[in-house]
Amino acid sequence: DQQVKQNSPSLSVQEGRISILNCDYTNSMFDYFLWYKKYPAEGPTFLISISSIKDKNEDGRFTVFLNKSAKHLSLHIVPSQPGDSAVYFCAASQIQGAQKLVFGQGTRLTINP
Amino acid sequence: ETGVTQTPRHLVMGMTNKKSLKCEQHLGHNAMYWYKQSAKKPLELMFVYNFKEQTENNSVPSRFSPECPNSSHLFLHLHTLQPEDSALYLCASRPRGGLAKNIQYFGAGTRLSVL
Numbered sequence: 001d002q003q004v005k006q007n008s009p010s011l012s013v014q015e016g017r018i019s020i021l022n023c024d025y026t027n028s029m030f031d032y033f034l035w036y037k038k039y040p041a042e043g044p045t046f047l048i049s050i051s052s053i054k055d056k057n058e059d060g061r062f063t064v065f066l067n068k069s070a071k072h073l074s075l076h077i078v079p080s081q082p083g084d085s086a087v088y089f090c091a092a093s094q095i096q097g098a099q100k101l102v103f104g105q106g107t108r109l110t111i112n113p
Numbered sequence: 114e115t116g117v118t119q120t121p122r123h124l125v126m127g128m129t130n131k132k133s134l135k136c137e138q139h140l141g142h143n144a145m146y147w148y149k150q151s152a153k154k155p156l157e158l159m160f161v162y163n164f165k166e167q168t169e170n171n172s173v174p175s176r177f178s179p180e181c182p183n184s185s186h187l188f189l190h191l192h193t194l195q196p197e198d199s200a201l202y203l204c205a206s207r208p209r210g211g212l213a214k215n216i217q218y219f220g221a222g223t224r225l226s227v228l
């Protein structure tokens with residue numbers, strides 16, 4: 001049973017527009033959420049995170065939104081740039097405990113010029 | 114460059130070979146992880162080490178044998194692997210305290226092919 005799901009395997013967005021990547025989770029014990037970005041032949045790179053006491057966290061062009069009641073988070077990238085083309089993984093964890101991350105399957109984002 | 118280095122980057126081995134993957138971090142982190150990433154699947158946690166002690170073995174077959182001689186180095190010893198073990202093997206580490214302890218930093222991975 002997959003506890004973290006990214007239901008869109010791929011997303012294509014025009015350069016300059018907003019990219020919205022979605023992630024759903026089932027375990028209500030998760031209280032810390034992260035987004036990672038992965039280029040081919042590289043490991044995942046941490047992008048942005050949010051704890052469950054917040055519903056929004058912003059860092060430059062990247063904003064993560066958390067809807068706890070819906071067990072849903074999203075990553076907004078605006079404006080989208082060609083260098084944002086990558087695979088994006090969401091991950092969830094519990095702040096207390098073993099700090100294990102549970103990952104989604106990833107969404108491949110392509111930014112078209 | 115995240116500060117987590119994995120070698121080799123690519124490895125091809127036969128089912129009867131024995132090989133080892135190496136991971137090294139100089140970030141002062143105290144926890145290290147091995148993950149497996151197969152095509153179109155989420156990253157699967159394999160092993161967790163905290164202060165050199167194994168704290169998690171996620172039902173990994175014994176043909177994978179981890180070793181953590183110190184907080185900076187992690188190995189994954191491989192023997193009698195199967196073709197379905199072909200995957201990207203990722204190492205990660207995380208800091209000790211604060212909210213940052215929830216953030217794991219990954220190496221570039223070893224792409225393993227078992228023939």
